Amino acid sequence: MMGITRYTRILALFDEVHPAWTVAEISEALETSASTLYRLIREMVAADFLESTVESQYRLGPFFVEYYRRLRLTDPLVLSGAKFLRPLLGQIPCPCTTILARLYGKTVMCVAEERANTATFATSYELGRPMPLLRGATSMAVLSTLPKRQIMKLVSEASDAPKDADTLYAEFTGIRKIGISETHGQVDTGLVGIAAPVRSTDLGINASLSVIIEQHNLTTEIRPHIYAALSSTARMIEGFMAELSVPDAHIP
CATH class of the missing domain: 1.10.10.10 (Winged helix-like DNA-binding domain superfamily/Winged helix DNA-binding domain)
Structure with a gap:
């Protein structure tokens, strides 16, 4: 060693x-x-x-x-979770969990989460738990923020890639274009993940903001509300992190 x-x-x-x-x-x-x-x-x-x-x-x-406390007080993405995840819960018209996740080596990891009191389902995305890189909306949205060369490298090194690299990259391009990724049951049976990419070039952060709900609750009426809430909150998080990237910025 x-x-x-x-x-x-x-x-x-x-x-x-x-x-x-x-x-x-x-x-x-x-x-x-x-x-x-x-x-x-x-x-x-x-x-x-x-x-x-x-x-x-x-x-x-x-x-x-000790250092987890320091992380909670200084990490831009963790600070964003504390500020924006619970208000996002109030915008979703059904029981849900909201998650901020980031790239972590060759995995994706949840760094902040909030759960509605009415959400009785369990999700595999737990704080600090590394999750598969190429499965689920949360991970796909994170990867979509990366440069093509980095995406292709990560896909080529993954042993569980469900599709070839070019097909996957086309999916990432689509996620970037519409700003939303949605998958059904890829991580947890019966659950739907809907995620928006979150990126801070200045801070070197590649992340995603997700809402996880039970599949039977996702209706044609609810879907656009979730998409709009995710997109607007993701942009607010990016703006918040941009302020934090300014030298001597005040961290609330």
Whole structure:
């Protein structure tokens, strides 16, 4: 393991299924010598990336709580979610979840979400959970904001691309043209994702704003209301982030 990868490979092991690990377990999972890992884990404990628990186990440390707070106070997209997602809920005439998601390596990740009190359905888009790059309106809208070369590269490297790269790129062109992506049941059965691209060139952010509803609620009367609310809110978010990109801009 080299550079920062030495640490990120260890951190990636910790999840809801296996929240605590011993050095021996990490050694086996990563096929790395225990002697090397002892040194790395000591460094990670000293930095509060990890903390020791009972029976020689380790879990994620308080470092991430501190920096999550900093992220909530400084990240332009997270700030946008706090400002615009709940008002968007009030514009949608049926139970829904609103989401802001961004490109995250070779995945798409939700960074802010709001759920209507009347929305009883569950969606796979959870805060901080990496999601498939080429499935669902949320992801398709994010990808549509990218330059063609980057899109083609990501598609060519994806093992689960549902179509060839040229066909997919034509779909992204269509999303950019109308400003909306809509998919049915691609991520969660029975749910519809409707998303608008969100981009800030100055901040280097490629994202999307989504509304997720149950398929039986999407009528010909409701659809244009959702499209209009998404489009106008996406433009407001882009304007808000443009203000944040100005040097010494005040962050509310």
